[in-house]
Amino acid sequence: MIKVAGQYVSKxxxxxxxxxxxxxxxxxxxxxxxxxxxxxxxxAIFVANMNAGxxxxxxxxxxxxxxxAGVNIPSYRVESxxxxxxxxxxxxxxxxxxxxxxxxxxxxxxxxxxxxxxxVTKGLATAGDEEFEGFYGVxxxxxxxxxxxxxxxxxxxxxxxxxxxxIKNHFHASxxxxxxxxxxxxxxxxxxxxxxxxxxxxLHCSPITDGAAAIxxxxxxxxxxxxxxxxxxxxxxxxxxxNREELHYFKxxxxxxxxxxxxxxxxxxxxxxxxxxxxxSIAELVAYEDLGLAKPGEAYKxxxxxDTYLDGKIPVNPSGGLKxxxxxxxxxxxxxxxxxxQQISGQAGKRQIQKNLAYGLAHNVxxxxxxxxxxxxxxxx
Ligand code: COA
Numbered sequence: 001m002i003k004v005a006g007q008y009v010s011k012x013x014x015x016x017x018x019x020x021x022x023x024x025x026x027x028x029x030x031x032x033x034x035x036x037x038x039x040x041x042x043x044a045i046f047v048a049n050m051n052a053g054x055x056x057x058x059x060x061x062x063x064x065x066x067x068x069a070g071v072n073i074p075s076y077r078v079e080s081x082x083x084x085x086x087x088x089x090x091x092x093x094x095x096x097x098x099x100x101x102x103x104x105x106x107x108x109x110x111x112x113x114x115x116x117x118x119x120v121t122k123g124l125a126t127a128g129d130e131e132f133e134g135f136y137g138v139x140x141x142x143x144x145x146x147x148x149x150x151x152x153x154x155x156x157x158x159x160x161x162x163x164x165x166x167i168k169n170h171f172h173a174s175x176x177x178x179x180x181x182x183x184x185x186x187x188x189x190x191x192x193x194x195x196x197x198x199x200x201x202x203l204h205c206s207p208i209t210d211g212a213a214a215i216x217x218x219x220x221x222x223x224x225x226x227x228x229x230x231x232x233x234x235x236x237x238x239x240x241x242x243n244r245e246e247l248h249y250f251k252x253x254x255x256x257x258x259x260x261x262x263x264x265x266x267x268x269x270x271x272x273x274x275x276x277x278x279x280x281s282i283a284e285l286v287a288y289e290d291l292g293l294a295k296p297g298e299a300y301k302x303x304x305x306x307d308t309y310l311d312g313k314i315p316v317n318p319s320g321g322l323k324x325x326x327x328x329x330x331x332x333x334x335x336x337x338x339x340x341x342q343q344i345s346g347q348a349g350k351r352q353i354q355k356n357l358a359y360g361l362a363h364n365v366x367x368x369x370x371x372x373x374x375x376x377x378x379x380x381x
Pocket of ligand 1: 082117121124140141196202203205206207208279280327367
């Protein structure tokens with residue numbers, strides 16, 4: 001049995017007084033302290049990051065984190081755009097399953113706000129197809145705008161529904177002291193916010209964020225954690241949008257979800273809380289359908305009925321998601337699992353879900369759906 005032994009999430013936001021080294025150091029020592037681990041008990045380190053080479057002038061992050069930790073153990077760097085964190089967890093999990101390691105640290109950070117927004121946008125665009133997208137000036141807001149247009153057209157829906165995930169996620173974030181945004185928003189504010197890429201407005205977009213997160217996975221039977229890590233899967237779709245069969249769903253999410261649920265021996269109705277990848281609000285709506293939480297074209301109903309709010313049937317993004325909590329890309333997938341751990345172990349403070357949680361699912365996407373990671377946790381109590 002593999003367990004999550006503990007977690008640490010830094011404050012997310014514009015952290016002017018911290019560089020990428022500070023962010024790694026803070027979460028490294030934070031997770032060791034929260035999990036009652038000494039660094040010499042860790043067998044390997046998995047470091048998630050997307051763009052520190054351009055954003056912070058620092059590559060070779062596996063060595064950087066090992067130096068901060070003062071250890072000579074194997075340390076791996078994992079990059080898969082915004083799914084770097086989910087993929088690092090997947091590899092860490094497999095490394096324990098293989099029998100190679102017993103205790104592993106998974107840590108991710110991104111320091112984005114030191115750069116001009118245009119440079120950040122250009123860096124993020126490298127997660128798409130450079131030849132057919134980036135070269136022509138296509139950015140991530142515009143890729144997801146195309147997905148949103150296709151979705152609204154296909155199901156004959158009005159763009160107002162795009163505001164629903166943002167409103168919920170800002171509300172959840174207002175209860176999370178680590179979140180970038182602490183303010184609630186309403187539909188009027190969303191619809192009056194600046195147009196970024198039609199139909200996506202500012203309040204449909206996740207922000208540019210600094211932040212870090214870490215978890216420790218262990219196969220130590222005597223570890224007191226009540227959170228089992230039961231399954232982890234990855235799937236790919238085409239890097240470019242134009243090679244997809246359709247734009248209004250993500251094949252990678254559908255395949256990874258099926259594999260992860262099968263391996264955990266559960267169905268989606270057993271999942272009691274989820275953290276999903278809402279880099280743009282359309283992504284959360286599409287995720288509900290690809291995960292099997294809603295029928296095609298009906299995702300908005302879950303939000304209208306309050307089903308995915310903290311006190312709803314299946315709370316989604318209790319952390320505030322990428323929209324409200326922030327999206328330091330290399331840290332996001334790890335923060336999602338850290339949030340599920342806090343919810344399942346009853347340590348989520350004001351945003352604690354007030355019911356017994358059986359399973360938690362984390363859905364982390366890289367690019368415009370080219371990579372999807374699904375990680376599932378189980379409550380042993
Ligand atoms: N949601 C809410 N408020 C936001 C915001 C967001 N996404 N982005 C910025 N703001 C706020 C800022 O806090 C600031 O508020 P203030 O004036 O009260 O201080 C104000 O809007 C202007 O901030 P600024 O940094 O000038 O925004 P911008 O217009 O340069 O950037 C976006 C806005 C949408 C372009 C930027 O957030 C972005 O690119 N987001 C997408 C990131 C992305 O693609 N991630 C990868 C996903 S796959």
